Amino acid sequence: MDIRVLKYFQSVYENRSVSAAARACFISQPSISSAIRQLESELSVVLFIRHPKGVNPTEEADRLYPLSKKLTGDAQAIVGLFQTERPAVAVRLGLKRSLGAGRMGLLLKDMVNGDEPIELTLVSPEEPCDARIVASTDVSPDESFIPIWTDTYQLALPLGHPLRLNDCIALQDFQSLPFVHRHPCELVSQLESTLIAHQIRWTVRAKIRTIEYGLALVRAGVGAALVPDWDEITRLTDIVMRPIEGRTLSQTVGLAYQKGVDEFPLMQQVMNAVALHTTAHRV
DSSP states (O other), X not given: OOHHHHHHHHHHHHHTOXXXXXXXTTSOHHHHHHHXXXXXXHXXXXXXXXXXXXXXXXXXXXXXXHHXXXXXXXXXXXHHHTSOOOOOEEEEEEEOSOXXXXXXXXXXXXXXXXXXXXXXXXXXXXXXXXXXXXXXXXXXXXEXXXXXXXXXXXXXXXXXXXXXXXXXXXXXXXXXXXXXXESSOHHHHHHHHHHHHTTOOOEEEEEESOHHHHHHHHHTTSOBEEEEOOHHHHTOSSEEEEOBTTOOEEEEEEEEEETTOTTSHHHHHHHHHHHHHTTTTOO
């Protein structure tokens, strides 16, 4: 069995998208598709069901994935036995709250798995650090900025909420709407200011700091929340997402670093990992 094909399978499984897997593996989308067909033929199974937003793994894929990870991990370990280990370089990376655990995990993996060994320490973006992953609005004048993701925010509603029947949410629909308020969040603050200007007020049922807790409260039926269109959120089946009529609420997240340091090899490795994941959450 081809180890390379197994790695392509793992990438599709982890990204839930053939196109995203192709970007992650630095090969063309047809090559990824061909490798998956080859593996399905070899095993006489169907591994993925395709849909407009990407792919869903079958039960056979769920069974294969841990076995595949062990096999490719063992192969990598064998190679490592015969390589001279180099000391890792310490890198401090500042992270903005609520960036999406799934996509950040893949990005950080590619940062540390580059040519140069890195010992990565994750800190608050306000602490001293070598680079930061923050919103474009948080970038200081002495920093360069590379966009990675642009997230569009929509209203997440409990599955049984009557507003789920609407194609979009009008401003007047927010009047007395039970709402899970997240702070700090610039987009929530923008929306709240707009509503106040129209003399509309929602009913705050909970105040939280992270998107993950906000989603948990929406799923529990506490209220609605403003959340980004991350793949791991749009795939949830126990909430509904609706855009806000006449409003585009979006935020660009990217890599901010001190101007003039991009010529150093280590920063280039970090930048290469970022370039690999730019818009990779899209199908």
